[in-house]
Amino acid sequence: MNNQTILDILTQTSEYVSGQSLAAQLGVTRQAVWKEIRALRARGYVIESVTNRGYRLTVLPEYLNAAAVRRSLTAKIIGCELEVLESVGSTNDYLKARGANGCKSGTVAAAREQVSGKGRLGRTWQSSKDENVMFSVLIRPQIAPPDAAAVTPLTGLAVCKALRRFTGLDCRIKWPNDVIIGSKKVVGILTEMSAEFDAVEYVVTGIGVNVDVQAFPEEIAQKATSLWLESGVHYDKNKLLAALLNQLEEEFLRNNLELSANALEEYTALCASLGRTVCFSRGGSTVTGKATGISKGGELLVTLENGEVLAVNSGEVTAQGIY
Ligand code: BTN
Numbered sequence: 379m380n381n382q383t384i385l386d387i388l389t390q391t392s393e394y395v396s397g398q399s400l401a402a403q404l405g406v407t408r409q410a411v412w413k414e415i416r417a418l419r420a421r422g423y424v425i426e427s428v429t430n431r432g433y434r435l436t437v438l439p440e441y442l443n444a445a446a447v448r449r450s451l452t453a454k455i456i457g458c459e460l461e462v463l464e465s466v467g468s469t470n471d472y473l474k475a476r477g478a479n480g481c482k483s484g485t486v487a488a489a490r491e492q493v494s495g496k497g498r499l500g501r502t503w504q505s506s507k508d509e510n511v512m513f514s515v516l517i518r519p520q521i522a523p524p525d526a527a528a529v530t531p532l533t534g535l536a537v538c539k540a541l542r543r544f545t546g547l548d549c550r551i552k553w554p555n556d557v558i559i560g561s562k563k564v565v566g567i568l569t570e571m572s573a574e575f576d577a578v579e580y581v582v583t584g585i586g587v588n589v590d591v592q593a594f595p596e597e598i599a600q601k602a603t604s605l606w607l608e609s610g611v612h613y614d615k616n617k618l619l620a621a622l623l624n625q626l627e628e629e630f631l632r633n634n635l636e637l638s639a640n641a642l643e644e645y646t647a648l649c650a651s652l653g654r655t656v657c658f659s660r661g662g663s664t665v666t667g668k669a670t671g672i673s674k675g676g677e678l679l680v681t682l683e684n685g686e687v688l689a690v691n692s693g694e695v696t697a698q699g700i701y
Contacts, residue, residue, distance in 0.1 A: 422439030453484075459481060483519075491508070514584040534554065558701070568583070
């Protein structure tokens, strides 16, 4: 078969397509077409077949699948190449390998299951199959490595805005880019980069949204939540992924991949860390202060008791009242 698949052809039309036409378009035999139709049906696609008319796709499966995501995708660059993997170690690792092999800027890899999902600061990210939305986006910005720091807050902003719009829930950002509801985390974001001394080769941003989790393991139950737990609604994961990709593209393009004045204002308005007492470690000791702002470079500005303002740009910051 060539690059186009039966699924691509059937999802682009609501008409019947004959087996002969499918075989001719793909350059395969009619037996190969029939075999693929059977395999698609086994994966949950409902494909009607009518003698002398051919095949028609009527129902897409509920689980994450590229054909259903594309139906709601308006973004042109982010998701230009879109794969949904049945199972993978980590979508970030998968996409970094594709990045090293030259895949296009905007390529997205999502997965129904990750068996070694990664979190920030060397942690793991666990999820049962088909329970959540997990994906990574690769971009190739023509910028110097320090300028790529803006991708982190811009991604947090885009994800937070998309979720607010899609669910109506009061999602907020916990600096630098976790998304929370109330005091609990609902989204984790992990950004990785490959760069030469003076140029970025690619940035991979991995996003995990807790969608349908009904109960978290005891050790994180006080810290984590899901869209289902907050709303009692099982959101359509395919539409949700498309909404996230659409918003990411809008935010990246609108702000030229910079933390523009407008993005900084929106980020600040949604940032739940501000105004709280925060602790972080510096030079081997724990520093406590009040989070009072976000710098143009996306750092958290912390005002100490003596009035000194410190800019924090990495590591773990604990904010009082948030997990
Ligand atoms: C964190 O909050 O610690 C970041 C979690 C990031 C999880 C996502 S799920 C999709 C992508 N693939 C990974 O292995 N990790 C990210």
